Amino acid sequence: MKYAIALVGSLLTVALGAATPALAQEEAPPKPITVSGSVALVSDYRFRGVSQTDKQMAIQGGLTATHESGFYAALWGSNLAGWGQFGGANMELDVVGGYKHSFGGTTVDVGLTWYMYPGGSDKTDFAEPYVKLSHTLGPVSLLAGVAYAPEQQALGNWSNTPESRIGDKEDNLYVWGDAAAGVPGTALTVKGHVGYSSGNPGLGPNGTSVTPTGSYVDYLVGADYVLSPVTLGIAFVGTDIKWRDSLYLQPNFSSTKDGKSIASGKVLFSVSAAF
Secondary structure (H helix, E strand, C coil): CCCCCCCCCCCECCCCCCCCCCECCCCCCCCCEEEEEEEEEECCCEECCEECECCCCEEEEEEEEEECCCEEEEEEEEECEHHHCCCCCCEEEEEEEEEEEEECCEEEEEEEEEEECCCCCCCCCEEEEEEEEEEEECCEEEEEEEEEEEEEHHHCCCECCCCCCCCCCEEEEEEEEEEEEECCCCCEEEEEEEEEEECCCCECCCCCCCCCCCEEEEEEEEEEEEECCEEEEEEEEEECCCHHHHHHHCCCCECCCCCCECCCCEEEEEEEEEC
16 A cells, blocks of 8 residues: 655735735646555465465565556565575565556556575576456455466476476466455455466476466455554465375475475464555
8 A cells, every 4th residue: 555645735815906816836747757665574475375484474575666657667575484495595586577557447467577586596586477457346456367487497397296307397377366345434455365376296496386286276365454554464375285285295395393284274464564
């Protein structure tokens, strides 16, 4: 949620023997580039339903620069652990670029995300283009998205299946839908998400996979409450990945603390602020 500061000018009436019109202070023209950002503390960082922090807390933040033409560039980062253990800084840094434009109330957003893991293992970074459509119907906001990552070594099937081979390249498809609705008369918003992943059924060069077990569904139901400028969030996040289906991904695909799947359902909490 972005916050803007409005400067309101006073009206000056000058009487020179007769009344003259009031002069309104001229508004400053909008800047061609606007910068916004966010910071959040979350109880578990889930990427498409799978924990990237060994089911532990994460601190996250991002910056976005948007040009008046609709083009934008962004940076977003989070700490990692467990399934997201890439070594180095144990950090994910996403570099994003795209273009957004509205057509008759529907916003089209086309861009590319470059997932980076600074100082981590070789062949872990990958690029993923995306297309998102969003529309608002009264208090309800709807979004549908498709992200397709072309064949890359970071997504390849390098181990744990009969078809695995070192140096393999695979692609990845992710489709999802989001919905959110404000509760009238309150600062509460309820939200939901469902996504489907399809890609590598094995393990990549870093011992992980963007699509554990080859294909699965992730989901989220939750709510946000705004206490300006802070937003409090709660959500239940999970996947349809069954333990027996992920046995060949062990021990990577389990929490180091309790041995349970890092894709099992869990209630998550968050505190975030935007500027």
